[in-house]
Amino acid sequence: MKFVSEPSIRRLARYLRIFDELKQRGEESISSSELGQIAGATAAQVRRDLLALGGLGRRGTGYPVSDVARELGRWLAVSRTRPVYIIGAGKIGRALSRYPGFVQRGFRVVGVFDNDPKKVGTKYGDFTIRSIRDVQSLATKDRPEIALVAIPAESAQSVADELMDAGITGILNFAPVLLKVRKGIVVQNVDMTTELLVLAFRVEQRHLVTPKKRLA
Amino acid sequence: MKFVSEPSIRRLARYLRIFDELKQRGEESISSSELGQIAGATAAQVRRDLLALGGLGRRGTGYPVSDVARELGRWLAVSRTRPVYIIGAGKIGRALSRYPGFVQRGFRVVGVFDNDPKKVGTKYGDFTIRSIRDVQSLATKDRPEIALVAIPAESAQSVADELMDAGITGILNFAPVLLKVRKGIVVQNVDMTTELLVLAFRVEQRHLVTPKKRLA
DNA sequence: CCTTGTGAATCGTTTCACAGCC
DNA sequence: GGCTGTGAAACGATTCACAAGG
Secondary structure (H helix, E strand, C coil): CCCCCHHHHHHHHHHHHHHHHHHHCCCCEECHHHHHHHHCCCHHHHHHHHHCCCCCCECCCEEEHHHHHHHHHHHHHCCCCEEEEEECCCHHHHHHHCCCHHHHCCEEEEEEEECCCCCCCCEECCEECEEHHHHHHHHHHHCCCEEEECCCHHHHHHHHHHHHHCCCCEEEECCCCCCCCCCCCEEEECCHHHHHHHHHHHHHHCCCCCCCCCCC | CCCCCHHHHHHHHHHHHHHHHHHHCCCCEECHHHHHHHHCCCHHHHHHHHHCCCCCCECCCEEEHHHHHHHHHHHHHCCCCEEEEEECCCHHHHHHHCCCHHHHCCEEEEEEEECCCCCCCCEECCEECEEHHHHHHHHHHHCCCEEEECCCHHHHHHHHHHHHHCCCCEEEECCCCCCCCCCCCEEEECCHHHHHHHHHHHHHHCCCCCCCCCCC
């Protein structure tokens, strides 16, 4: 498997959504330029990105929708269901636990945790909220690969440490703090304030034309 | 004002958080290498990034914490409070409306909207939820610069159109759909499924060492 | 000494442009 | 004809390395 850059992965995820839609609409094939138009990418980008799947395009006609949809889905999800933990049953954690798109993309929430004694033991949707104190012991059994950490900044690092000890390999971190992790553990940060700040700044800059383009 | 790349803006936002903390701890100055260590960036990146503020560093000692904290805050927030609208009072919208970091960074929620008749007119925190039908007329009065769109994909585009007509300049889009916008309008997409997919993929790739580094 | 600011080199990604194939 | 796959050029961001200044 070749290395794929992060911008390319993000675009591939977007193509996947589009291919799913095209399939549902019964489209048979799509060209790199059409797909680029829809996805906000250039035709050349689309071709280079999709090349990672190993040359599924047909010269003269474009990319066969159902083949690419299947391969791309398989490839991005990497062919299996991944168990994930959600740490924190506050607003963000609860919203995440019912996020509709996860299941469709092969993620299965196998545990929701919180520290609030009022919450621990109660049901939320299909989940019984468990105590963060038990994360490590339970994780050893559940073997989640990825954890979604949605707790206050103060406690995020210590929970991350426990999760790593329990063998987690990836953390989607919603706490506004930079987690220190061992080599080989992948952290991805999601922070609304940063997103808003970046957006606001780009708005401010929108007149400056320095680089060739900027797409969403 | 010079153009600043998106990666640089994201790092600057991170430095700001660190500088705020350093200030609170009473630190007087910090070097590019120390800051880089904390922020997960190289010393050279830190220096280039902070250069955008116009050479506040002192050779031999580093960057004066309180000066940089102030300037950076002023610069990123670009010196004013920005009114924002939240469209959608579902889980995401409600979580956003009370997101603590926004106020601190100069964002003020001036309206929360939903289409559900059961919600419209009710209070949520300090906000009375208003009908999305009235977005356009109210926006003309409230003059929000930015809208946080957290509604189902189907209705996102039409609301975006109304918002643009009402003079919005930036959209933080939580709907899993690519919004078509006029030139000059900045859209930033936030999609948990994509984030999870990217994370999972990076986990899968973590052994491939192709590029020099990969930091969160 | 120390650390910044900055040209110049490097590296990765995007774009170009066209050969190859349907 | 149309469109993909792909070397090669262009571009942007990062890193190097050092001169300038405390």
